[in-house]
Amino acid sequence: MSHTFRDDPPNRLTLQLTESGYLRISRDEAESAFPSGTAVAVLRDRQLTLLPTRGDGTGGLIWKYRNSRGDRSLFVGDLFGAAVPAGRYQGRWDAVVGGFHVSLQEGTCDGR
Template sequence: MKCQITETGYLQIPSEIAQRYFATGAVIAILDEHDLLIMPVNYVGAGGLILKYRNAKGDRSVLVSELLPDDVDYGPRTVEWDENALALRIPLYVK
């Protein structure tokens, strides 16, 4: 699975990932060492960050710039669903 962190501080999520894990359209984002964790919120009224539609295909984006360290590597990422954390795990640095 692939996502992208843009230089403007957005996390871009393909529609397939957004529909599978983030159906409500709201998420919580937290830092976990060198990873960004994106967790679904049960319903939009509970708060969190809103996933915005990027295009008609259903790709989504969420502004995470406030959480990103100054030295983050921008660009595409291979991401994975972390069943223990119930979150999408996005590495902040490219190896």
């Protein structure tokens, strides 16, 4: 299966992190930011970085369809252990890294 990788990803994403460790994202944002349907997730110093991959053969985590609208979810709970900071967050594109940074610092989410 071949995918086209976008050279112009969106500058920002809106993500929801659930208590059970799933990231949720809208269909439109998922298709724009992660066209291959896969990503690598890295947690460091209360910052989650999501790196789009270029296809199935490159590895990573799979964005799964979660409803008939095509919204997606990605399990990242293993990165957090028992302390998942559930809430809504903004991700911002970093062209140097080639991925989205999501700050999980206290006060950056809606508290859910």
